[in-house]
Amino acid sequence: MPARAKSVRPFDAESWVRHLPKAELHLHLEGTIAPETLVELSQSKDAETLTLEAARDLYHYKDFSGFMLAFKAITERLCTPDDYELITYRMIEALASQGVMHAEVYVSVGVVYYWRRIEFEPLFAGMERGRIRGEKEFGVSVLWIFDAVRHFGPEEAERVFRKAAELMPLHPSIIGIGIGGDERRTGAEPFRELYTEAKKNGLHLTAHAGETVGPEGIWSALNIGAERIGHALSAGNDPELIEVLATKQVPVEICITSNLRTGCCARLEDHPVREYLENGLMVTLNSDDPALFGSDLCAEYCLAHTEFQLTLEHLREIAGNSIEASFLPPRKKLELLQRVEQYPVPMEN
Numbered sequence: 001m002p003a004r005a006k007s008v009r010p011f012d013a014e015s016w017v018r019h020l021p022k023a024e025l026h027l028h029l030e031g032t033i034a035p036e037t038l039v040e041l042s043q044s045k046d047a048e049t050l051t052l053e054a055a056r057d058l059y060h061y062k063d064f065s066g067f068m069l070a071f072k073a074i075t076e077r078l079c080t081p082d083d084y085e086l087i088t089y090r091m092i093e094a095l096a097s098q099g100v101m102h103a104e105v106y107v108s109v110g111v112v113y114y115w116r117r118i119e120f121e122p123l124f125a126g127m128e129r130g131r132i133r134g135e136k137e138f139g140v141s142v143l144w145i146f147d148a149v150r151h152f153g154p155e156e157a158e159r160v161f162r163k164a165a166e167l168m169p170l171h172p173s174i175i176g177i178g179i180g181g182d183e184r185r186t187g188a189e190p191f192r193e194l195y196t197e198a199k200k201n202g203l204h205l206t207a208h209a210g211e212t213v214g215p216e217g218i219w220s221a222l223n224i225g226a227e228r229i230g231h232a233l234s235a236g237n238d239p240e241l242i243e244v245l246a247t248k249q250v251p252v253e254i255c256i257t258s259n260l261r262t263g264c265c266a267r268l269e270d271h272p273v274r275e276y277l278e279n280g281l282m283v284t285l286n287s288d289d290p291a292l293f294g295s296d297l298c299a300e301y302c303l304a305h306t307e308f309q310l311t312l313e314h315l316r317e318i319a320g321n322s323i324e325a326s327f328l329p330p331r332k333k334l335e336l337l338q339r340v341e342q343y344p345v346p347m348e349n
Helices: 013-019 035-042 052-058 064-075 081-096 109-116 120-138 154-167 189-200 215-223 239-247 256-261 273-278 297-307 312-324 330-341
Strands: 022-028 100-107 141-149 174-180 204-209 228-231 252-254 283-285
Touching (some): 013 297, 013 312, 022 228, 022 312, 035 052, 052 064, 064 109, 081 100, 100 330, 109 154, 120 154, 154 189, 174 189, 189 204, 189 215, 204 215, 215 228, 215 239, 273 283, 283 297, 312 330
Parallel strands (some): 022 100, 174 204, 204 228, 228 252
């Protein structure tokens, strides 16, 4: 009687990605707030509590400007230290479920200062409580990047960056600064002196660039000292810039779904992520504002695998890039890189 053939379980790429050790380097704290959490926040903030349906409606928009308005509607319901503790803890819980070992998270200090005129230190104390509790329970390390809104201007950015420098000696979790917001209204050049000062104060430098404008936005970010580039969507329009990014191994924080949802990239097939890898750029994958974009880091890795035919080895390389591009100390980087390198990659059909 012939031996019965052994059944072979189909390979589950999503499960493999979920357990792949990795870091997330382009993630906005406020953009991790799920509609369910927004309803919870609304209960103590609004005269008429948001329904879940109304909360979900806030997350639907057609372009970058609509996204900015949705972001504003969410942040205006963050008022107390307890609010920030809650969203920080839940962010870390979600990251842990995706195999994330480390995250470097933007917090919109510029919105707090310029638009809302709220004292930041009590809110940051809430964030730190959430971070410490989340790290202890889930084992995910978190560092903060204080983000200024570029179209509020250099004067407001100065307040953000100096607050980072002031708090950093007391809170080593503060690691860097950045500029987000609408590039179409304000480029990077007006922030040159502030970046120079921030670097002298020991802060790492990041910048959103090339998301809504051409390669000139990325050149400008590099010229003021940015160590990592957020989005870099338009870099492929300038071969010289691609060569510089590849030669200098400037990390690029790629956010595929974000670029589609904001309309900055019209079609999925037009996204340059595979082109960047093939040209030797240090690509990292990130979710940006996962609750607002209906994605998360695992979904971004799976999207790169299924739609751009990146192999599992490519994905492990990108995970390694995310550790190498982080602002962690060398010894910690080495420890996490070893975990990535030891993660087995099965044979693909």
